[in-house]
Amino acid sequence: MQLSDIDVRELLPQQGRFVMIESLKYIDAIMAVTTTRVEEDNIFVEDGALTEPGLLENIAQTAAARMGYICKYVDKTGVKIGVIGEIKNLVIKRCPCVGEELTTIVEIVTDIFSTLMVQCKVNVNGTVIAQGSMKISVINH
């Protein structure tokens, strides 16, 4: 199974217009990478740019896609709902414009007790536009 064959919607609990990543490019024990082109019809696009909540959700969903991949293809269980537990020391340089492609990289710091802590970075054309750290927690329903 190639990563490029996977529809990210299968890996995320978020659906419809709240999906903020386009494709999962790379995954291993310590990191995950997604790419996403900013589309005009994204709900968080305003005046031709993806606003802060869209950018932050893109980061969170990159981490969530990794969790979803492991649930679905490694543990063979259903995709669980994860929510942001904490965001820390996260700097945004600018909001990406419609048409630009985001490369979002999350590196796992810790992955214990249903909580994933990641260092994250969003690049556009090789330049970092946002970076910081985030915690994602799985909630049980």
Add this chain to the structure above:
Amino acid sequence: MRLKDDFFRILNVNADATEYSIRLNSEHSIYHDHFPENPITPGVCIIQIVKELVADNLACPIFLQKIAKVRYFKAINPVETPEINVSLTVSEQSGKYNVSATVFVNETVFTQLSMCFAPTGEG
């Protein structure tokens, strides 16, 4: 997407704009997708709500430059908890705005936020 008067509306604000009570619109399309059959207020939307309250308060467009720390202690279900309170402290430093905010209902704290905004165009 502007969330005010769509995703949420202001029910009440005190005289110095430091305490808001707001109502979440549990019928909003965001809640259909986040998550299907299980509406939870997206953490990023809580950040956006605070940003919009601060921008209206300052009467100028702002950009979120830095999140020092945002902690989500408890998820907000808009059906169970449609009305929430937001307390805000805004201080200006070298042309930027440091914002501390707490989202709560009575004794329950849902989210604590510490963020820095810059006026748009100077980011």
